[in-house]
Amino acid sequence: MRRKGITLVELLVVIAIVALSAGGIFFAYRSLVRETIRQSLFAKNEQDVEVLLTSLRKDLQGIGFGVPVDRLNVDTPACGGLTAFAGSNSVVGIAFNCPSGGDELYFLNLATRSFRNSGCWWVRDGSGNIATQGRRWTLEGCPSSPPTGENLLCLDMASKAVANCNSPNTLIFTMGNRTSISDFAVRYYLSSTNLPKECAPGTFNLLKQVSGDAVGQPIASCIAVFRVRYYDGQSYTTNIDDIDNLRAIRLCLLMQVGGRMDTPMDPPNGFEQCGDITINPEWRWYRWKLVEEDIPLRNIRK
Known part of the structure; x- marks a missing residue:
């Protein structure tokens, strides 16, 4: 006599096979995601x-x-x-x-604080003309002359001693709103x-x-x-x-x-x-x- 359908044992075997396959796929996927995240974290x-x-x-x-x-x-x-x-x-x-x-x-x-003109400096030559040097900490160009409203520190070009900012042959640095x-x-x-x-x-x-x-x-x-x-x-x-x-x-x-x-x-x-x-x-x-x-x-x- 021909048997119709499947037995309970066969059903359980199929369920077990499907469960194992799903588990393997899940763990493989989880490992792949973890490795992808890890590599992305390394790159970052x-x-x-x-x-x-x-x-x-x-x-x-x-x-x-x-x-x-x-x-x-x-x-x-x-x-x-x-x-x-x-x-x-x-x-x-x-x-x-x-x-x-x-x-x-x-x-x-003097360039370690991140105020607007941090990193800028100027040179007053022997004729009193001012040339801009350096760049802002944001990599933008500096003003063509020392900014008004900011405190300045000026050094003699030869001796590097503190000098009058209106004197020729002077290096001019800005300190922003700082005084010392x-x-x-x-x-x-x-x-x-x-x-x-x-x-x-x-x-x-x-x-x-x-x-x-x-x-x-x-x-x-x-x-x-x-x-x-x-x-x-x-x-x-x-x-x-x-x-x-x-x-x-x-x-x-x-x-x-x-x-x-x-x-x-x-x-x-x-x-x-x-x-x-x-x-x-x-x-x-x-x-x-x-x-x-x-x-x-x-x-x-x-």
Whole structure:
């Protein structure tokens, strides 16, 4: 006798096969989505790294911009000592191995504040004529003459001493509504406060604090290491006796790129010139970007 239909066992087998197939498709889809998101996050963070480095290069290359000769000295600041540094006669200093984590970099740069004409400067030649130099921090062109209504700092072209702004052979810098060069003192440092949950354990936020600000503003997150060294043209050092020997700042960063991974990989364990890195075991589950480069200093010659 011919059997019609299907048995309960056959139905259960078909259901099981469909369920397994659906489960496999679901897990494959989920893995694909996760990998796509992860790769997108990596790409985004790689772009963030370049944005951060561009900002750091701009700030550090401008060390000494608009600074009179009597402040072209190297300081040995204390950790967390922005107020003291701002009141010193120094243009740059590094505090090493601070309790907040890593090193702290201090410097003066008249272009570090983002007011309208920040980064602009002018030259009054021997005949009293004014020529515009530089560009605004927004990369726009500067006014053809020093703006009225803004405070100016003028330096003798030869000696770099403070001079009368109407004198010939004078460099003219704008300070916006600020009245003192100490208002342009900067501190870069690490802090674990308000660290995003995506960051690996043992990482920090990199903050920039300008003199007069109560706290620093976050520049980047998930920073594992931030170190700075002096370069005198021959070696990298933690001490410079004469600023005339200072050629560049060595910037060393270990930065997390993207979120936690499914597969561990060994992170970098040292810099070429900034020493070894103590690895947190949890860092193996994250991707890292090692940054080590020299930032030339061209505005600190006496």
